Amino acid sequence: xxxxxxxxxxxxxxxxxxxxxxxxxxxxxxxxxxxxxxxxxxxxxxxxxxxxxxxxxxxxxxxxxxxxxxxxxxxxxxxxxxxxxxxxxxxxxxxxxxxxxxxxxxxxxxxxxxxxxxxxxxxxx
Amino acid sequence: xxxxxxxxxxxxxxxxxxxxxxxxxxxxxxxxxxxxxxxxxxxxxxxxxxxxxxxxxxxxxxxxxxxxxxxxxxxxxxxxxxxxxxxxxxxxxxxxxxxxxxxxxxxxxxxxxxxxxxxxxxxxxxxxxxxxxxxxxxxxxxxxxxxxxxxxxx
Numbered sequence: 263x264x265x266x267x268x269x270x271x272x273x274x275x276x277x278x279x280x281x282x283x284x285x286x287x288x289x290x291x292x293x294x295x296x297x298x299x300x301x302x303x304x305x306x307x308x309x310x311x312x313x314x315x316x317x318x319x320x321x322x323x324x325x326x327x328x329x330x331x332x333x334x335x336x337x338x339x340x341x342x343x344x345x346x347x348x349x350x351x352x353x354x355x356x357x358x359x360x361x362x363x364x365x366x367x368x369x370x371x372x373x374x375x376x377x378x379x380x381x382x383x384x385x386x387x
Numbered sequence: 388x389x390x391x392x393x394x395x396x397x398x399x400x401x402x403x404x405x406x407x408x409x410x411x412x413x414x415x416x417x418x419x420x421x422x423x424x425x426x427x428x429x430x431x432x433x434x435x436x437x438x439x440x441x442x443x444x445x446x447x448x449x450x451x452x453x454x455x456x457x458x459x460x461x462x463x464x465x466x467x468x469x470x471x472x473x474x475x476x477x478x479x480x481x482x483x484x485x486x487x488x489x490x491x492x493x494x495x496x497x498x499x500x501x502x503x504x505x506x507x508x509x510x511x512x513x514x515x516x517x518x519x520x521x522x523x524x525x526x527x528x529x530x531x532x533x534x535x536x537x538x539x540x541x
Contacts, residue, residue, distance in 0.1 A: 282405060285475045289405040310409055319409075319468050321416060321461050340457045 272363075273297045274370045279306075287312055287319055290378050294324070294370050296363045303327060303359055307371050309378060316379035324371060326360045328353050333367070341368060389501045390508055392481050396469065399476040410472070413465035414501075420458040421502045424495075427451040459491065462498050 279291040290309040295302065305326050310319040322335040330346025343364075349357050360367075393414060400406035430451060434444055469481040482497055484490070520528065 284403060284406060286472055287409070289409075308408075320464055321412070323412070336457045336461045342454070342457075 271299050272366055274366050276307075276370055276374045283313065285313075288378075288382060290374075292374055294367055294374070296366045296370065298359075298363065301359055303356075303363060303367075305360075305367060307374070309375060311375075311378055311382055313382065316382040318375055318379075322371070322375075324367065328357050328360055331357060331360060333364070335368070335371065388504070389481065390504050392473070392479070393469075395478055396473055396476065396481070399478060400472070406472070410469065413469050416458070416462045416465040417498045417501050420455075420462040420495075420498055423455055423458050427455055459495065463491075463494050466494065466497070 274294075274296045276295070277293045279293055280289075281291075282289045287310045290311065292307050292309070294305045294307055297303075305324055307322065307324045309322055311317070312319060318335075320335060320337055324333040324335070326332060328346075330344075332344045333341060334344070335341045343361075345357075393410065397407060397410055400410065431448060434447060439447065463486055466482050466486050470486070473479065473481050484493065484497070486494060
Protein backbone atom coordinates (compact mmCIF):
# COMPACT_ATOMS: atom_id res chain seq x y z
CA UNK A 263 0.00 0.00 0.00
CA UNK A 264 1.36 3.28 -0.98
CA UNK A 265 0.87 6.01 1.57
CA UNK A 266 0.42 9.59 0.60
CA UNK A 267 2.91 11.92 2.13
CA UNK A 268 1.38 15.29 2.86
CA UNK A 269 3.82 18.15 2.90
CA UNK A 270 3.99 19.74 6.32
CA UNK A 271 3.17 23.37 5.87
CA UNK A 272 5.14 25.71 8.03
CA UNK A 273 4.65 29.42 8.27
CA UNK A 274 6.77 31.67 10.41
CA UNK A 275 7.11 35.32 11.19
CA UNK A 276 7.85 37.93 13.78
CA UNK A 277 6.18 40.99 15.20
CA UNK A 278 8.13 43.88 16.70
CA UNK A 279 6.78 44.64 20.15
CA UNK A 280 9.07 47.56 20.93
CA UNK A 281 12.22 49.23 19.75
CA UNK A 282 14.24 51.53 21.93
CA UNK A 283 17.56 53.23 21.35
CA UNK A 284 20.10 54.29 23.95
CA UNK A 285 23.53 55.78 23.39
CA UNK A 286 25.18 52.45 22.67
CA UNK A 287 22.62 49.98 21.42
CA UNK A 288 19.06 49.54 20.27
CA UNK A 289 16.87 47.14 22.20
CA UNK A 290 14.36 45.28 20.06
CA UNK A 291 11.67 43.10 21.61
CA UNK A 292 9.80 40.83 19.26
CA UNK A 293 7.37 37.97 19.19
CA UNK A 294 8.30 34.96 17.07
CA UNK A 295 5.47 32.86 15.64
CA UNK A 296 5.86 29.49 13.99
CA UNK A 297 2.85 27.56 12.71
CA UNK A 298 2.90 23.97 11.61
CA UNK A 299 0.00 21.99 10.22
CA UNK A 300 -1.29 21.01 13.62
CA UNK A 301 -0.17 23.71 16.01
CA UNK A 302 1.08 27.26 16.50
CA UNK A 303 3.77 28.37 18.88
CA UNK A 304 4.92 31.77 19.98
CA UNK A 305 8.10 32.78 21.71
CA UNK A 306 9.72 36.07 22.59
CA UNK A 307 13.16 37.46 21.94
CA UNK A 308 15.05 40.53 23.03
CA UNK A 309 17.93 41.77 20.88
CA UNK A 310 20.60 44.32 21.61
CA UNK A 311 22.02 45.76 18.40
CA UNK A 312 25.06 48.00 18.21
CA UNK A 313 23.98 51.45 16.99
CA UNK A 314 27.21 51.98 15.04
CA UNK A 315 27.69 48.65 13.33
CA UNK A 316 24.31 46.93 13.61
CA UNK A 317 26.11 43.94 15.16
CA UNK A 318 24.16 41.79 17.59
CA UNK A 319 25.46 42.00 21.12
CA UNK A 320 25.45 38.33 22.05
CA UNK A 321 24.14 36.44 23.97
CA UNK A 322 20.56 36.57 22.71
CA UNK A 323 17.93 34.80 24.80
CA UNK A 324 14.82 33.33 23.27
CA UNK A 325 12.06 32.67 25.76
CA UNK A 326 9.89 29.68 24.98
CA UNK A 327 6.24 29.23 25.94
CA UNK A 328 7.40 26.40 28.21
CA UNK A 329 8.44 27.64 31.67
CA UNK A 330 12.16 27.14 32.24
CA UNK A 331 12.96 26.19 28.66
CA UNK A 332 15.18 28.81 27.03
CA UNK A 333 17.35 28.97 23.97
CA UNK A 334 20.44 31.15 23.90
CA UNK A 335 22.24 32.23 20.77
CA UNK A 336 25.92 32.56 21.67
CA UNK A 337 27.15 33.67 18.26
CA UNK A 338 26.28 33.57 14.57
CA UNK A 339 26.91 29.85 14.56
CA UNK A 340 26.30 28.58 18.07
CA UNK A 341 23.29 28.14 20.31
CA UNK A 342 22.44 26.31 23.49
CA UNK A 343 19.24 25.14 25.14
CA UNK A 344 18.42 25.11 28.86
CA UNK A 345 15.75 22.86 30.27
CA UNK A 346 13.83 23.14 33.52
CA UNK A 347 14.82 20.69 36.26
CA UNK A 348 11.80 18.58 35.44
CA UNK A 349 9.23 18.40 32.67
CA UNK A 350 5.79 17.68 34.10
CA UNK A 351 3.22 15.76 32.05
CA UNK A 352 1.35 18.97 31.35
CA UNK A 353 4.28 20.47 29.44
CA UNK A 354 5.72 17.41 27.67
CA UNK A 355 3.77 18.07 24.49
CA UNK A 356 4.60 21.75 24.30
CA UNK A 357 8.27 20.99 25.04
CA UNK A 358 8.39 18.47 22.21
CA UNK A 359 6.59 20.86 19.88
CA UNK A 360 8.96 23.70 20.72
CA UNK A 361 11.96 21.47 20.02
CA UNK A 362 10.43 20.26 16.78
CA UNK A 363 10.32 23.85 15.49
CA UNK A 364 13.75 24.77 16.89
CA UNK A 365 15.16 25.21 13.40
CA UNK A 366 12.31 27.46 12.28
CA UNK A 367 12.44 29.54 15.46
CA UNK A 368 16.18 30.15 15.16
CA UNK A 369 15.77 30.88 11.46
CA UNK A 370 13.11 33.46 12.18
CA UNK A 371 15.26 35.13 14.84
CA UNK A 372 18.16 35.26 12.36
CA UNK A 373 15.83 36.85 9.82
CA UNK A 374 14.70 39.39 12.40
CA UNK A 375 18.33 40.17 13.22
CA UNK A 376 19.16 40.70 9.53
CA UNK A 377 16.24 43.08 9.03
CA UNK A 378 16.99 45.07 12.15
CA UNK A 379 20.66 45.31 11.16
CA UNK A 380 19.66 46.61 7.74
CA UNK A 381 17.35 49.10 9.38
CA UNK A 382 20.10 50.43 11.62
CA UNK A 383 22.72 50.60 8.89
CA UNK A 384 20.55 52.01 6.10
CA UNK A 385 18.06 54.29 7.76
CA UNK A 386 19.43 54.90 11.19
CA UNK A 387 17.11 54.32 14.09
CA UNK B 388 36.71 46.10 42.35
CA UNK B 389 34.53 44.56 39.62
CA UNK B 390 31.50 44.42 41.86
CA UNK B 391 31.95 48.07 42.68
CA UNK B 392 32.29 48.98 39.01
CA UNK B 393 29.11 47.09 38.17
CA UNK B 394 27.32 48.88 41.01
CA UNK B 395 28.39 52.22 39.53
CA UNK B 396 27.34 51.15 36.05
CA UNK B 397 23.94 49.92 37.26
CA UNK B 398 23.49 53.14 39.16
CA UNK B 399 24.29 55.16 36.04
CA UNK B 400 21.62 53.35 33.98
CA UNK B 401 19.12 52.73 36.76
CA UNK B 402 16.33 54.65 35.02
CA UNK B 403 16.49 52.38 31.96
CA UNK B 404 15.20 48.87 32.74
CA UNK B 405 16.53 47.54 29.43
CA UNK B 406 20.01 48.78 30.21
CA UNK B 407 19.90 47.29 33.68
CA UNK B 408 18.83 43.97 32.21
CA UNK B 409 21.61 44.25 29.66
CA UNK B 410 24.22 44.65 32.40
CA UNK B 411 22.82 41.77 34.43
CA UNK B 412 22.66 39.44 31.43
CA UNK B 413 26.29 40.23 30.49
CA UNK B 414 27.39 39.42 34.04
CA UNK B 415 25.58 36.10 33.81
CA UNK B 416 27.82 35.08 30.91
CA UNK B 417 30.74 34.92 33.37
CA UNK B 418 29.03 32.43 35.65
CA UNK B 419 27.95 30.42 32.59
CA UNK B 420 31.56 30.15 31.48
CA UNK B 421 32.88 29.26 34.95
CA UNK B 422 30.16 26.69 35.43
CA UNK B 423 30.98 25.04 32.13
CA UNK B 424 34.71 24.96 32.86
CA UNK B 425 34.12 23.27 36.22
CA UNK B 426 31.72 20.77 34.64
CA UNK B 427 34.15 20.01 31.82
CA UNK B 428 37.08 19.45 34.18
CA UNK B 429 34.96 17.09 36.29
CA UNK B 430 33.88 15.18 33.20
CA UNK B 431 37.52 14.82 32.09
CA UNK B 432 38.40 13.49 35.56
CA UNK B 433 35.61 10.96 35.25
CA UNK B 434 36.65 9.89 31.73
CA UNK B 435 40.19 9.38 32.99
CA UNK B 436 39.02 7.29 35.95
CA UNK B 437 36.83 5.23 33.63
CA UNK B 438 39.82 4.61 31.38
CA UNK B 439 38.24 6.21 28.33
CA UNK B 440 40.99 6.73 25.78
CA UNK B 441 41.77 7.37 22.15
CA UNK B 442 39.05 8.39 19.73
CA UNK B 443 36.22 8.13 22.23
CA UNK B 444 38.06 10.39 24.67
CA UNK B 445 38.84 12.87 21.88
CA UNK B 446 35.25 12.94 20.67
CA UNK B 447 33.85 13.62 24.12
CA UNK B 448 36.42 16.20 25.13
CA UNK B 449 36.33 17.93 21.76
CA UNK B 450 32.61 18.52 22.08
CA UNK B 451 32.99 19.90 25.63
CA UNK B 452 35.88 22.09 24.55
CA UNK B 453 33.92 23.51 21.65
CA UNK B 454 31.18 24.60 24.04
CA UNK B 455 33.77 26.00 26.43
CA UNK B 456 35.34 28.09 23.67
CA UNK B 457 31.93 29.39 22.68
CA UNK B 458 31.12 30.44 26.24
CA UNK B 459 34.59 32.00 26.57
CA UNK B 460 33.95 34.06 23.44
CA UNK B 461 30.57 35.19 24.73
CA UNK B 462 32.12 36.23 28.05
CA UNK B 463 34.91 38.12 26.27
CA UNK B 464 32.30 39.94 24.20
CA UNK B 465 30.42 40.74 27.40
CA UNK B 466 33.53 42.38 28.89
CA UNK B 467 33.90 44.52 25.76
CA UNK B 468 30.23 45.45 25.89
CA UNK B 469 30.41 46.41 29.57
CA UNK B 470 33.53 48.46 28.82
CA UNK B 471 31.72 50.31 26.05
CA UNK B 472 28.63 50.99 28.11
CA UNK B 473 30.83 52.24 30.97
CA UNK B 474 32.55 54.61 28.59
CA UNK B 475 29.24 55.84 27.17
CA UNK B 476 27.98 56.79 30.63
CA UNK B 477 31.29 58.39 31.60
CA UNK B 478 32.70 55.71 33.88
CA UNK B 479 36.07 53.97 33.98
CA UNK B 480 36.24 50.72 31.98
CA UNK B 481 34.88 47.62 33.64
CA UNK B 482 38.15 45.86 32.80
CA UNK B 483 41.10 47.92 31.61
CA UNK B 484 43.33 45.23 30.11
CA UNK B 485 43.40 43.96 26.53
CA UNK B 486 40.39 41.87 25.55
CA UNK B 487 41.29 39.89 22.44
CA UNK B 488 42.08 36.36 21.36
CA UNK B 489 45.79 36.79 22.10
CA UNK B 490 44.91 37.25 25.77
CA UNK B 491 42.33 34.47 26.13
CA UNK B 492 44.05 32.88 29.10
CA UNK B 493 44.35 36.16 31.00
CA UNK B 494 40.70 36.93 30.26
CA UNK B 495 39.77 33.49 31.58
CA UNK B 496 41.58 34.37 34.82
CA UNK B 497 39.80 37.73 34.98
CA UNK B 498 36.42 36.03 34.60
CA UNK B 499 37.39 33.72 37.46
CA UNK B 500 38.31 36.74 39.58
CA UNK B 501 35.02 38.47 38.80
CA UNK B 502 32.92 35.46 39.78
CA UNK B 503 35.07 34.85 42.84
CA UNK B 504 34.65 38.46 43.95
CA UNK B 505 30.89 38.01 43.90
CA UNK B 506 31.18 34.67 45.67
CA UNK B 507 33.46 36.09 48.37
CA UNK B 508 31.06 38.97 48.92
CA UNK B 509 27.95 36.82 49.02
CA UNK B 510 25.30 37.26 51.64
CA UNK B 511 26.36 34.70 54.24
CA UNK B 512 23.55 35.34 56.67
CA UNK B 513 20.44 33.40 55.90
CA UNK B 514 17.96 35.83 54.43
CA UNK B 515 14.99 36.24 56.73
CA UNK B 516 11.45 36.87 55.60
CA UNK B 517 11.63 40.43 56.86
CA UNK B 518 14.70 41.04 54.66
CA UNK B 519 12.80 39.94 51.59
CA UNK B 520 9.63 41.97 52.16
CA UNK B 521 8.94 45.64 52.51
CA UNK B 522 8.20 46.83 56.03
CA UNK B 523 4.53 47.42 55.18
CA UNK B 524 4.10 44.01 53.50
CA UNK B 525 5.78 42.31 56.45
CA UNK B 526 3.55 44.11 58.94
CA UNK B 527 0.50 43.15 56.89
CA UNK B 528 1.62 39.52 56.77
CA UNK B 529 2.10 39.46 60.54
CA UNK B 530 -1.33 41.02 61.09
CA UNK B 531 -2.95 38.45 58.84
CA UNK B 532 -1.80 35.52 61.01
CA UNK B 533 -5.05 34.42 62.72
CA UNK B 534 -5.19 34.30 66.51
CA UNK B 535 -1.47 34.42 66.89
CA UNK B 536 -1.44 37.61 68.86
CA UNK B 537 1.38 38.63 66.62
CA UNK B 538 2.02 42.29 66.11
CA UNK B 539 4.77 44.42 64.82
CA UNK B 540 6.06 47.55 66.36
CA UNK B 541 6.87 50.26 63.92
